[in-house]
Amino acid sequence: MKGVLLVNLGSPESPTAKDVKPYLDEFLMDERVIDVNKVLRNIIVRGIILQTRPKKSAEAYAKIWWEEGSPLVVISERFTNKVRQQTNLPVALGMRYGKMTIKNALQELKDKGVDDVLLVPLYPHYAMSSFETVVVKAMEVKDEFFSNIKITTLPPFYKNPEYIKVLSESIAEGLKNFDYDHILFSYHGIPERHIRKSDPTKFHCKIDGNCCSTNSVAHHTCYRHQCYEMTERIKAFLQLPEDKVSLSFQSRLPNDPWLKPYTDFEFERFPKEGKKKLAVITPAFVSDCLETLEEIAMEGKHQFQEAGGEDYIHIPCLNDNDAWVQVMADWIKDWDASEKLPA
Incomplete structure (x- = not known):
């Protein structure tokens, strides 16, 4: 059975x-x-x-x-x-x-x-x-x-068409009444060494800006590639402006290189560049949790506004959609x- x-x-x-x-x-x-x-x-x-x-x-x-x-x-x-x-x-x-x-x-x-x-x-x-x-x-x-x-x-299922569709439609609903300057896809961070350890080829994943876009069997177990791939598919589905979307990585331990750019650094950078209305999406999670509800929806908003940001929303995860x-x-x-x- x-x-x-x-x-x-x-x-x-x-x-x-x-x-x-x-x-x-x-x-x-x-x-x-x-x-x-x-x-x-x-x-x-x-x-x-x-x-x-x-x-x-x-x-x-x-x-x-x-x-x-x-x-x-x-x-x-x-x-x-x-x-x-x-x-x-x-x-x-x-x-x-x-x-x-x-x-x-x-x-x-x-x-x-x-x-x-x-x-x-x-x-x-x-x-x-x-x-x-x-x-x-x-x-x-x-x-x-x-x-x-x-x-x-x-x-x-990061690139599954059915999943991309329901996630994109949920994001669209969250953006419906928000006049954003920028959309940030914030994924949970991991140490850079995890990327290399998960690389079955032991040579492809250099985290050099090119490896994630160069086809390889390593992508089956490469978290970084899969985050970029998911972002691109959602951007395409929703026809989001290229210059208004970026991704970053949140949550890290000190004294160790983790995937960059760091989300908290981006919160401080955006207002200085005139991006005062920010929507944040957390697609590494299917369910809202401490990392989305407290770290992003609360602390992230505070940090963004302290840096000069004006309007800020966190778009919920799919949850029980x-x-x-x-x-x-x-x-x-x-x-x-x-x-x-x-x-």
Whole structure:
């Protein structure tokens, strides 16, 4: 019997330092997030970051926390429930980090008689710290606890025409009544070394301004290329002016080169160039979360206006948008009927 496992990032149980600390510990101790040897990672995470970060992060979570709970979890649950209504297969929701574990979600499917699972990492792009770690974790859990279950993984959908269409239409709706000077596509940042580590050729990804536009098998696992490709496809779909669109990368750790340009630097630069009305899109996420609701919608707006900006909007993620739900349901139905996965 077939079933579907949707997996998103996860969340602490509450916006308190007490609950944020174990969540951050699990997240940052993932070798695909901070990819140094375990001894050094332990020193960095438990000896340095976790001494101060939980309190600061808890304050940020408190700003965006909903009455029902974590926005990311609540939105993911709403999306899952809607997908269930559009398919005939059991659909479970798990999180890579936190108490809503992948193991519990697979057990839920197994209890319903499922032995053939479509794994759906809810990330449009491939990155070792997002898509890859979900797949690796799911396979580890399967091998240890559910050896009789077969898992097929939905590939990254950053350029899938149906996804580009629903995302573009959602963006268009958000821009409808906003007279923008500029549109910024802000993607989550990753260390530059992650790009090189994910390059199967071990030579193509030079991050030199040309490699992302030069065809290569490396693009299948190149987060940077996929961000640029998605941006170009949305620009083309919406016929956005070339000179009014750019992309950047948000969220980074210090003392390490991450993908550039940095979003916070762009917020300071735009007003100086006369770009006083800014719309920001966060297409690395399918669900609004701390990085979109607090970092971009709140802190980003403050930083932009402090630098001289005037009007600012953050366009929400797709969340539980009905058209996005239908796209996911169609992918599931195609897989159920013929094992076909979206391109």
